[in-house]
Amino acid sequence: MPTPLHAEPGTRVRVRDWAPPGHIRTPAYLRGHIGTVERVLGPFPNPEDLAYRRPGAPLPLYRVRFAASDLWPDATPGDTLEAEIYAHWLEDA
Template sequence: MRFAAGSAVRVRRDFPETRGPCHIRTPHYLRGLPGVIERPLGAHPNPEDLAFGRPAAKVPLYHVRFDQPALFGEGRPGDTLLVEIYEHWLEDRPMTGGPTARRSESVGQETA
């Protein structure tokens, strides 16, 4: 597991769907955006392989928090998004700008 809760990350700005048949669980609207790890969610077989019936290695999964207004410029400041993202879609990010590492009030699922 590469990231701990509170780590600053960025979603890889990559578009494999332009390169041929694939199955991706990282929404297009988040590619390239800064986020913060809310909590690790355990490791799960990679759906990008499962979708094609290939052997699937387990990949760490994280709940990642994003600022709502950064996404479409429409949301209300202070509103957020929480999205499950697999580790290979995340990269380190220097902690400047983007969502901060404040802990949320909500308590949630621990990793299995």
């Protein structure tokens, strides 16, 4: 597991462009994209471990806000999307 990122609200973060095997809770359409931490949640046990009945290390969970136009070329300017991303899926941007 990559080192979990510790970030604050307002930190610009990039979702790892990564495709490990197993149970993943980071949507593919967000991988590689840059967003901003909206709020810090958790810690919650890593769902990628819970799925296999392993205890799951507690990790920070971040609500990350993306500009829709960064995700889709034809999005309405100003529209946004937020998703919950676990700390080990994020890197500093």
